[in-house]
Amino acid sequence: MTPTAVPSTRTIGIFHTTDMELEQRLAEAGLNFSLSEARKVATILGRDPTVVEAHIFNTMWSEHCSYKSSRGVLKEHLPTDASHVVLGPGEDAGIVRLCEIDGKSYCVAVAHESHNHPSQIVPNEGAATGIGGIVRDVYCMGADVIGVMDPLRFGDPNGPNAERTREIVHGVVEGIWQYGDALGVPNLGGDVYFDRSYDDNCLVNVVAIGLVEESEIKRSRVPEEARDVPYDVILVGKPTDPSGFGGATFASRILDEEKTLSDKYAVQVPDPFLKRMLTVATFRVLDLVRERGVAIGFKDLGAGGIACATSELGAAAGLGIRVDLSRVPVAEPDMSPEVIACSETQERYALVVPRDFTPEVLRIFNEEFELPALCHGAQAAVIGEVIEEPRYVLEHEGETVCDASTEAITTGISYVRDANERERGGDEPEVPEDMGLVAAVLGVLGSPNVASREHVYRHYDGEVKGNAVVRPGEADAGVIAPIPGEKVGVAVAADGNPFLGALDPYQAGAAAVAEAVRNVCATGAVPIALTDCLNFGNPEIPEVFHDFVEAVRGIGDAARGIGMKDSDEPIPVVSGNVSFYNQSAAGNAILPSPIVCCIGRLDDLSRHTTIGFRNEGNAIYLLGRRTGELGGSEFMRTVLGAIGVSPATVRIADERAMAAAVTDLAERGLTRACHDISDGGLAAAIAEMILLTAPDVEIGARVDLAAMASAGAAGGEGTVGVQEACRLLFCESGGYVLEIAASDEAAALAVFEERSVWFRRVGETTGELGIVLASAEGGDVEVPFDAMARAWSGGATEVML
Amino acid sequence: MTKSVPRIAVLRFPGMNCEEETKRAVVDAGLDCDVFMWNGPTEELVEYDGYVLPGGFSYQDRVRAGSIASKDEIVDCLFDEAQRGKPVIGICNGAQILLEAGMVPGIDRGKVQMGLATNIMPDRDGYYTRWTHLEVVNDGTCATRAYERGDVVPIPVAHAEGRFVSAERGLIEQLFENDQVVLTYCGPDAAEATEFPANPNGSTRSIAGISNPEGNVVAMMPHPERAARLYQVPSNLDGPWGARKRAARDAEAMFGPGPGLPVLSSLAGFFGAAPRGA
Structure with missing residues (x-):
C-alpha cells in the first residue's frame, strides 16, 4: 500500500494529549518516532506540528539520519583529521588530497554506506539502489566516481534458511551488476562472508570513490553569494513518486516478517540509465560552472528526500529555503505534501544556483540532454529559492505546510545509550593429535x-x-590509474571479519582497520584514508550498544596506532555510516560487523605488487x-x-x-x-x-x-x-x-x-x-x-x- | 578547411558509458576525436572521417540491446556515410547497434541478418566479464589492418548479450567464405575456443567480431579500449602479454601500447595516418 493522502491543513495534536491518544495519532499518521520525541517537536515549534513538519522531524530524527545513538561515540573515538584531509565526515563524502600534478591538487572523495534492510526485503532493487545512493554522495561533491566496492554478508547457504539466503545472494549480486555496470562505474571488489547470524538480515555495504580537483569541490551548502544575489533551488532527475517514503525510518527499526509486504514500498526503485544521463549532463553543468566562475551548492537527495536535502543546504550556510511543493514534478496526481517532501525517489539532485544562471542549467538538462524525452517525467525544474531569514518554509497549493527554523530541523537529537558487556566464556577445543594437515588445508x-x-x-x-590496473583476484586490493596518462595509482580494499565480532568487538574493529590497511599495503600502496560502516543490532539493547562502542574504540586505536606512514598523524577516518537494528522481530541479531575500507596511494603504479x-x-x-x-x-x-x-x-x-x-x-x-x-x-x-x-x-x-x-x-x-x-x-x-x-x-x-x-x-x-x-x-x-x-x-x- | 589528421566521432547514445576511454584510445592511435551527441546535427556528423560506436547500455537495452538506438536518425546518417566507404567500428553495445541497423553483416544491406543473443554460460546467467584471447581471422578490415592474420590478441569482454547467432540458413558459413568473420575467440595457443570460458558467451563458431563485405564496418564484442595500454592487462593473464605486464618495472613500460591498441591504429591506418603494424 502506498501512503495515504492526508489533508495538508491537518496538524498532529500533541499538546493536551494523553500518551495513549498520542500513540494512536502517531500510528495513524504513519509516524514512528517515540512519544517523547513527538512532544519535543511540539516544544521546539511552540505549537502542534503540521503533518508535513511531523514527517520531516520523524525522518530527520531517525537513527539513520540523526546518528542519535552513535554520534557521541564516534566523536569520542575516531580520528578524523590529518594534514591532507580536505573534508572530514559530515557531508556526503569525505575528501583527502591525493597528489599534485602541474599545480593542480587532485583529491579522492569517498563515501561508505549500508543498504541492508532494503536488500533483505527486495535483494535486487535494494542492492542496486545501494550503489545508486552511494555514487550520488560522491558525484554531488563534484567528483567523478572512479570505483565502487561492496562488502557483503549473507546467511548460511546450507542452513535452515538456505533457500531464501541463496535467493538473496543471487538478487544482491544481480542488483549490483545491473546498476553498476549500466551506470559505468568500475567495481573494484569488496568481500563476502556467510554466517547464520545474517539469515534474517543480510548486509549490503557500498563504497564509492571519486576523483576531484580541490578547486572544483562542490559543497552541500548554499554559497555565501546568495546573501547578495537571488538564488534558485533546482530539483533535477526522476519525477518524485511515493517510492522510498519512510525509507530512513524503515532502516531505523528491526525487520518484522509480518511487515515485509508493506516495507517493500519503503524501498526505492533504481534507474541506472537515467542516472547515467543525469551524471553526464551534470558534469556538463559543472564544466559551465567552472567556465563562468559561478558559485553553486549541490546535494544529492537520499534519506528524507527534498526536505532533508534542501533544509541542510540552507542550514549549512545559516540561510533559509522556501520550496513550493506544487512546483515539484511528480509521477502521480494527488500526492500529499508530506510524501512529496519526504519520499526517497531515486536519481535526483538539488542545485542552488544564481537566478541568472538558472536558464542555462534548465537548458542543459532539459534540452541538450533531453531528460524529459529519455525518461517519462524526468526534468530539471525550479522548485524554490534561498531566503535570507534562516527558516525552512514549504508551501503546497498556496498553503504553508511547514515553517520552522532550519536549525531546529537539522540539528537533530542525541541519546546516551546504556552499554553492558556481554557474558562470554566457554571452552576452546584443542587441535586433535591425529589432525590430518592436508585435509585441514583443503577444508x-x-x-x-x-x-x-x-x-x-x-x-x-x-x-x-579504462582505468583498471589490478582487478579482483590479482591482488589484495583493487588498483586503478585514476588520472588518465598519469602514473599515480589508487588502491582500495574493504574488510571486516564478523567472527572476530562474535568474540571480541574491540578486536573486530581494530582488525578491520589492520586488514584493510594490509590489503592496500600488499599492493605497494601507502594508506591515506579510512572509512567505516558499523553494522549492529538494536542499540537500545545495552549488550549490543557495548559491542558497538568497543568496535568503534578498536577502529580508532588502530587508525591512530598504525597511522600515516613516517608521520605522527593517524590514518583519518573521513567518512562512514552506522547501521543499527540489523535484527529480526524473532530476535536474531547479526554478529557485530564493523567494516572498514582503506584507500591507498601509489606514487608510481608501475611499482604495484x-x-x-x-x-x-x-x-x-x-x-x-x-x-x-x-x-x-x-x-x-x-x-x-x-x-x-x-x-x-x-x-x-x-x-x-x-x-x-x-x-x-x-x-x-x-x-x-x-x-x-x-x-x-x-x-x-x-x-x-x-x-x-x-x-x-x-x-x-x-x-x-x-x-x-x-x-x-x-x-x-x-x-x-x-x-x-x-x-x-x-x-x-x-x-x-x-x-x-x-x-x-x-x-x-x-x-x-x-x-x-x-x-x-x-x-x-x-x-x-x-x-x-x-x-x-x-x-x-x-x-x-x-x-x-x-x-x-x-x-x-x-x-x- | 584542410585537415592534416583525420577526425573520428565517438557517438554517444543515451545510456552508453565507454565514450571517454574510447576517445582516449582513438587519440592514442594518432587520430583526432570528439564525442558526438546522438541528437547532434547530422550535417556536422558527415564532416567526420570515421566513426566509433562505443560500449554501454544505449536506451537501457530496452527491447533488445542496440535496437532502439539503431532507429535513431543519426544511424541513418551513419549508414549513408558507411556506404560512401568511411570506416565504422562498433564495440560491444556499438556492435549490437550495427547489427540491429543491418550495417553488418550487410550482405542484404539494411536487413537485420544476425543477432547478438543472451550469453549461454554453464551455471551462470547475466553479465560476464573476462579477458579473452582472439584470433585475427581477417587482417584487412578497418579494425584489424594493424594485425597479421593468425595473431592471438588478448582483449576483455563485458556483456550479457554477445552471442552471434543467425536464423538465416548458411549465413554463418557464407561469412567465413566471404572473409567477413574478423575475430574469433581462441585459446592462448590459438586453438579454437570450443568451450566456456574460452568462448565466453556460447557464440556460434566462436565468432567475436564480423564486418560488412567491404570491411569498412566492423562489429566486435571485445573492448579494445580496455586493452589499449599495458597497465590495463592483468598480471595473471596467460601468454606473452601477461608476462610483459609482470615484467614492466617503470611507468614508461606500463603506459606502453597494449594488445588492443592496434584496433584503433587500424582505423588510423585506414587513412594512412599510422603505419600498418603500429
Missing part, C-alpha cells in the same frame, strides 16, 4: 568464506573507464609472528566446528612497522609477489599465491614449519608436531607473505632491519605445483595442487548456484 581453502569469489566478481564490470608467485627459486619470507591464537579462525570454525574463545589480537605497533616495510619494498622494486595473511592464515595465503598465478606460470612452494616457529631469524631446527603446525598455518594474526628474488634478499633484509619487523625466511618457490610442508613430524607433507584448486575454486561457487 579451509574450500570454506565459502575463503574460497575464490570469482563467481561473484565475474559479473561486475571492473574495467569500464600482486599475489601470484612469479618465478621458481625465489625466497619466501613471512612477516608477522604466528601467535598461535585460533579463536574465530576459519580453521577453528570449519575444521574443528567451534568458534572458540580467544581471537588473534591485533598487534598495532607491529602492523605499523610491517606496513612501512612492505611499502618500502614495493617502492624499491624488491617484491616479486605479496599477500597479506588473514582468513585461513598462512596456509591459505601461500595456497592463493600458487592458485592466483597466470595459468601458464607453474610455481609451487616448499615451506619449512620449523623456520616459521624458530626463535631466531636464522632458521629452524627439528620437526614440528601437527598441533603446533596447525597453530602456525591457520592462525589469522596479521602478517604478510613475500616472494623475494635471491638477488634482492640482502636489500630486503636491510628494510626489515630498518623497520624493525619480525620476519622469517620460511622457504622457496619451486617448479612443482602444490605446497610441500617441510619439517613436519613424520616427514614432509605434500598438499597437491589439483585438490587445492578444486576446493578453492568450488567452495563459494556452489553456494551461488
